[in-house]
Amino acid sequence: MFTGIDEIDWAALRHAYGSAADVPGWLRGLASPDPAERERALDGMYGAVHHQGDVYDSTLASIPFLFALVAHEEVPDRGGLVELLTSIGGVNGGDAGADASAVVRSGAEAFVALAGDPDAGVRAAAAGALVRFSGEPARVLGLLRQRMAVERDDGVLLALIEALGLFVRRHRGQRGAALGLLAAHSTPPHGPGLRLASLGQLALGAPDRLPADLVPTAVGLLRDRSRQRSGTPGPDRPDTDTLVGRLRRLRPSDEEGSHLLRTLHAGLDDRVADRTALLAGQLASPDPVDRCNAVWMTAGLLREWRGDHSRTVALVGGQLASDEGRLRDAAVWVLTDLFALAAPAADALDALLAARPGLRLHRWEGAAPALGGPLKALARSGDPRAVPVLAEVLAGPDVPDDLGHVIVHLGRAAAPLAPALRRGLRSVEPASPDAVDRAAPLLAALGALGDTESLPEVLRLLRGTADGPGRQGAVVGHALRALAAFGPAAREAAPAVRDLLGTRHAPAAAAALWSLEGDASAVLPALLGELAGDGPRRRQAADGLARLGPAARPALPGLHRLTESDQVWERMSAACALWRIDGAPEPVVPVLRAAWAQHPHTRGTIAGCVRDLGPAGAPLWDLLEAELAAPRRHTARKGGYGSHDILKDEALVRTCREVVAEQEG
Known part of the structure; x- marks a missing residue:
């Protein structure tokens, strides 16, 4: 199996972490009689030699030995090695990927023999490999x-x-x-x-x-x-602390059933009515394992497609009463990322918190506590019943650092929490390494509440971190955003903010000072200076100039230049600023149309600009109307998702509706 392996200069080859000198040991480990050693070897192959689906010269050198391993029936777990070969051969793009595909294709005849192998795992893996790599x-x-x-x-x-x-x-x-x-x-x-x-x-x-x-x-x-379904447990596997082992522990208890349903949902794709009806049937199954699989399918549907999902969400909420911990945890996880869309499950979330107070906080050994999923989901949904529960958490000895981030979704209903939030902010030491982690959510919450009584503490942090390095200095940005949210009611903070106009915090300071005083002459020089620079703060400067409107006309030449930036967010911000300042839709409308089409995540900002322009935004109304007619979320993406994707899409839809309603009114 390993003839010639020692003749290769593996140390001269590379994998994801440098020299490939360790690859021969992993290849030999794949044939070990010890299951734990085989898993560590496979972990090395996936984690370094085929790291995140990439191909290196050491990957190419490994392919002949992988073929030799799968050809020997005495080697255990050969099905997993066929899967590894299939993954390596399926890499698209780049010379290395093309070479790997060619090498695996050249050995495709081996898959013909493996299709009839005595090992069922090998036969299963070989079936797909046959289709992928055979040229007949x-x-x-x-x-x-x-x-x-x-x-x-x-x-x-x-x-x-x-x-x-x-x-x-x-x-x-x-x-x-x-x-x-x-x-x-x-x-x-x-x-x-x-x-x-x-x-x-x-x-x-x-x-x-x-x-x-x-x-x-x-x-x-x-x-x-x-x-x-048989109650017989699956194959006994070693419980190793490897990537392969961790992924196995994350798999659903009925992996086969989950895969069957995921495939069906993927095939149905935009047939949302059929998928919704299918989920309703799945979520009403007498089998909790099937319901758990359905909950995960629900997450995929709601992340990708708009529509009235209230019945589906209510059915997910119904799973919270289950005694099956895995099912209940899955439902909580899905509801947490739905924000306002989780409202139909709010009663169930509230009932769960009442029945299981211990779920208010989530604790990890050696780490600060975080808000428990049920409480986070209830607060993010905007349900005021979360307020007294959050108050009890705030009164306790362990206040989660992420608490402020969920309070903002409760709006003014969270006003009773302001005193406790102030106390939390008072406990933040500006010089502490975790100052930004602790202060940021509290400042966001107090800003959302417009709590000017916290002004002394906000100023304390602002002054205490203004000259701080790195993450300590990052507190300043959060403090300035809070002051901007307070507006003229916090005018007494203006001198402290004005002192920051000549620092790296200039764009945020200008935005705050404009909100406090509304004096364009005080902030325009700082913003013009930032706009003339070449750093990442140019976009912030453009956003600040947009707020000034016609008073920022001296910035027009610089903004025109910025519309030619190679950074889409800079081009978009500059175009929006030009439109607000000059009032002329040309030449900025083509810039915004291109950004809208090419980079969907710019749409929320562009729609907000169109809304603020009122009737002057008419040249882009058609984009917002088309967005409302689109069933797929603008945040839908392949290969992953963000925890705030639904929130961002719902905000875009809400803005588009406001603009259309204004037209019709």
Whole structure:
């Protein structure tokens, strides 16, 4: 298996963390009889040699040895090695990725033999590899058909169905027979798992072949599968502190069921009504494992699609009464990221907090406490019932540093919390290493409440950190934003703010001083100076100049230059400022249209600019109208999501509605 491995100068090759001298040890470890050693070796391969899907010269050098390992039946866990080869060969982009794909393709004949391997895990992994890397589609389809006829392992049959679906999507001109096989396996007498898998692949590759009664059929199959699901535990695996081990612990308890449903939802994509109905059936399942899988599916739907999700959210809230901790935790996690959309589950969140007071805080060993998920979700939803609970937390010995960030979502209903927030701010020492972490959420909350009684403490922090380095100095920005939120009622802070106009805090200081005094002549020189610079504060300066309106006309030449920046956010801020100052839609409208189309995350700021311009914003009204007609969230993205994505999209929709309503009014 390792012939020639010592003849390679591995130390001269590279992986994600430098020299690849450790790769031969990992390759040999993959063949170890010790499960823990094999897992550590696989962790090394994924964590360094194939780090985050990348390919290095050491990755290419490893491929022949991986093929040699999977060819020896005495090597355990070869299915995982076939998956590693498949992942390496599937890298797109770059010369190294193309080389890796070519090398794996050159060895594709090995997958033909592995498709009939005695090890079910190997057979399952080889099915998809055949479709991906073999250059003979007709032969591959014949092999898949043959394996479907003789295979008796349910897990391998599911992998074969997935391979057929992949074949349909990759070889559209030769997909007829594959579609026939999928359609045949989506009906009786085949078992519910196989039928669900076939429906998912049809949804991905040929949605026109789905049955008209898809939702009740899928829900019924889900129930049948739950009743038949074996209680036998999965394969015994070592509990190692490796990337592979951690990922395994994060997997759902019914990983197969989760995958089946995720595939079906992915195939249905924009059929939101069908997906919503399917989720309703899943969330009403008598099996808590199925309901837990459904909760995670709900998160994906709500993050990507707009609409009235109140019934679905209420059903997720219903899971909070479950005695199943995993299900309850999943529901809390999903609701926490919904913000105002979690309102239909507010009663359930409130009931959970009343029944389990210990969930108000979440504690990690050796770390400061954080707000518990149920309380955070309730507060983020804007429900005033969170206020007395937060007051009790504030009165306790351990006040979470993230508490202020959720209070802002309660609006004026959180006013009773202001005294406790002030006390918290009073305890922050400007010179402490954690000053910014502790002060930032408190300042945000007090600013949102307009609590001018906290002005002495805000000024104390402002003066105490104005000259501080790094993160200590970052407190200044948060303090200035709080003062800007206070407005003229905090006018006495103006001298302290004015002193910062000649520092690195100039843009934020100018914004605060303008809010306090409204004197353009006091802030314009500082903003013009920042605009003429070449640092990241140019955008902040443009935003500040926009607030001044026509009084900032001396900035027009510099703003015109900034619209040609290679940074989209600078171009957008400059264009908005020009429009507000000069009132002329040209040439800024093309800049804003391009930013809107090319960088969706700029849309919230652009929509706010259009709203503030009133009738003068008419040249961009069509963009806002089109946004309201779009069912997909502007924050929807592939390969991840942000915890505030729904919040940002709902804010954009709200702004667009305000503009349209103003037009109609």
